[in-house]
Amino acid sequence: MAKMRLFPGFPGARAVLPYLAALGVTGFVLALSMIELGVTREKAAGIAAFQAERTALFLARAAERNPSSIFLTRTHAPEGGLVLQPRREFADVLDLDEALVFVPAVPGERLPPGILSEPLVETAASGSGTASLLEVEDRTRHVRAAASIGDGIVATVVMRIPPALDLLDKLQGAALTGLFLIGVLVVIPAFFILQASNSKRMRELGSFESPPEGWASIPTSASAPCERSSAASSPEGLILEKDGNGGALVLLSPEGTVLEMTPAAAELLDERPEDFRGEPFWSAGCFGTLGGEAPSADTSPGTKGGTYRLLHSTGRILHARIAFNRLRDAGGRERILAVLEDVTELENFRSDRERLLEREMAVNSYAVLATMVRGFSHDLNNLLSGIIGIASLGEALHETAGSDRERYQAVLAAAERAAAISDELMHSASVTEGASRPLDPAGEIEEAAEALRSVLPRTISFDVGLGKNLPLVIADRALLRQMLYNLALRSSSSLQGTGRIRFEVEDVPDPGLDSRFARTCRNVAGVHCVCFSVSDNTAMPHGLEDLVTGSETDSIVIEKAWGAGMAAVHQAIRALKGCLSITGDDRGTTVSILLPAAERPRKKQQPVQAAVSGEGISVLIAEEEVIVRETTRQILDHFGFRTAEASSGDEALAILDQERFDALLLDLGTFGTPSIEVARICRERWPEMAVLLTSGFEMPPELDDPALHPGTGFLRKPYFPEAVASEIARLHEALAGGGGGVSDGA
Known part of the structure; x- marks a missing residue:
């Protein structure tokens, strides 16, 4: 086995250039940093020297005014005068390593030779009065400064430089050089690692140019490319599948013409291999527009790969993911291999998930809106309590007929109407399923009709028909109202602004014996029911009856076909254990809802109630x-x-x-x-x-x-x-x- 080399060849200039550029940029940035550090160091050294000069000047002036308070007499100069040294505690406060002050015997006398004889003192005595020098002794940096005042007093101090200035000196020296070396050590290994990874990737990509194990190579002869050859008769022929279980593969010419295809690909594309050879790949009949953009003839690898909807002749809609790969045969001729994958289940799952997410968002939005409506109704009921109370008191106080009594009666009637509307809003906005209980069907349908008259167009007539001796109906009031409202709004939409809607309620002792419900309402056969009907004078939509009345129909399917209103009706019917029936012809449509009935209790003889009196309470x-x-x-x-x-x-x-x-x-x-x-x-x-x-x-x-x-x-x-x-x-x-x-x- 040949040894695997890390690099197939020495990297060219284009491969090395980015890393050299990175090193150059790193060096340039470090050089700028060194210059900036130098400028900062000079500023810090100047500040330290200025502080030392000010300290020396302070000592000279202190010796002139009151030498005994802060100085000790060190020596007496031979020519007269004193050499003073600050007390230790005072020197610690000023952060001084050394300090000496010469005070002449005669004010204004020049500094005698041999006394504090150093260049800084001479410079300070003969010049501007202060001088300083930064020096290094035994790797320790000091600032030495001298100051002289007019009476001949001269002071010298030695102070250590601040730690920050010492750190700047070190950074400007060997530290920045070390940082540059670290940058080199990081960039160069990164270069070799990336180059090795690139070489490995190139070898992996190169392996695709060889046919997989068990597959024959593309023929080099001039035989017709559309003919399938077998391993026994033509060993050099192209075999896209070895054992009949190959994937969905299509071999194309560089122009996109089909040369060969596997049976799996033929089944997915709904084409016969013998009829599709020599035809453009995108000319397959399954690539109908289906409401989208038709694919182009471009089959360049990596440019048109994607997921496409395929319409079969049977009406089935499939989804296929298609990818194109460039190949070369032994003779160097270019071929394109199209790999097809059936992703219908995945796409259907994704579509269902998106639909469920949309439905969840709609439910959440409805819940928020319902909460707001219920809060509004609650506040309105509070205000109406005050209005009704005041109007009732005003009516009671004006017993005789007159304009004031009529005004109070009008306010009271309007408040009662507003209270009824508020009650409807409260029930309609109920976001939780309440417990079913006996309800008066006549009262429920009349209140629902009254509320709908306020929102439906005036051009739509609305009437109510009530049966006699109606039993109570077992239902949740909020769900019942929602069903009636949704059915009325569906009829209003079908009427397109003009027509008739009729509400009816009747007693159905046994739906199984009623020809209207015997076929679609077997689940309530033999159950005493109350029937609510909503009818209009529009033709019944085709397919609505079979879809809505089906026992196994999903509400999501109904919502997709007929809207959220009918889907909500379907769900409410299931929750209330009722039945939905739709009948009609070209003259009109009737939607009937059957719900279980409850026996109406006998009315008890109510005693005559005396007038309410709160005396003593x-x-x-x-x-x-x-x-x-x-x-x-x-x-x-x-x-x-x-x-x-x-x-x-x-x-x-x-x-x-x-x-x-x-x-x-x-x-x-x-x-x-x-x-x-x-x-x-x-x-x-x-x-x-x-x-x-x-x-x-x-x-x-x-x-x-x-x-x-x-x-x-x-x-x-x-x-x-x-x-x-x-x-x-x-x-x-x-x-x-x-x-x-x-x-x-x-």
């Missing part, structure tokens, strides 16, 4: 909204209750610690301690006091807590004056009689 009103609190106080005062006010549950507890009340009217949305917790505290401390909670939302499930029994009730906003007064009186009477419990007065 005291009520504490805990409400955050000022208009609701003041209006409720006026209402209860009108009915004879004795009232007091609090703006929160915490304030109500503080008042109850000082004063006793017969009842507490508490809003669930007050800030501070949660209102449910306030109610529990009240039931523990003052069990004889009734608690009536109010809210613009539905009754919370926490009110079923046994700790709140008895004497706790709930009243949903907006409430009418008689309702809140009678509920407080009922709870108070129940506690006095030992009965009662948590009630929903909504």
